[in-house]
Amino acid sequence: MGIxxxxxxxxADGLPIxxxxxxxxxxPAVKDLAYFAATSIxxxxxxxxxxxxxxxxxxxxxxxxxxxxxxxxxxxxxxxxAFTAFIAAGITAAFGRRLQGEATTRAGLDRAVQALRxxxxxxxxxxxxx
Numbered sequence: 200m201g202i203x204x205x206x207x208x209x210x211a212d213g214l215p216i217x218x219x220x221x222x223x224x225x226x227p228a229v230k231d232l233a234y235f236a237a238t239s240i241x242x243x244x245x246x247x248x249x250x251x252x253x254x255x256x257x258x259x260x261x262x263x264x265x266x267x268x269x270x271x272x273x274x275x276x277x278x279x280x281a282f283t284a285f286i287a288a289g290i291t292a293a294f295g296r297r298l299q300g301e302a303t304t305r306a307g308l309d310r311a312v313q314a315l316r317x318x319x320x321x322x323x324x325x326x327x328x329x
Contacts, residue, residue, distance in 0.1 A: 227268075230283060232256055234287065238288055257273045279327075285308075
């Protein structure tokens with residue numbers, strides 16, 4: 200299998216692969232879950248499945264019987280990591296059309312702002328800082 204890259208696009212056996220390193224980091228996967236949910240799922244749908252998303256994450260993480268994370272801790276992390284979605288969406292918006300189209304950028308930013316409201320993330324952050 201040959202992999203050839205050009206910028207952030209790679210090709211493995213002729214199939215395209217996109218590498219997006221803009222927010223790559225090491226850390227808890229619940230951050231990725233919050234980022235995806237806050238920017239990619241419309242608010243009504245996300246609100247209907249938030250608890251199930253976090254519960255599935257925790258159940259999968261702890262599937263071997265070892266408790267690595269409780270639901271409450273995961274839920275709080277999910278609520279706080281919505282800030283990373285907001286920040287990334289804001290940065291994307293600041294770059295205008297150079298990163299994404301206007302409709303996609305606007306939708307991601309609007310969803311991230313709504314997620315912060317829905318999760319009451321600011322209040323949780325204030326509690327953590329107190």
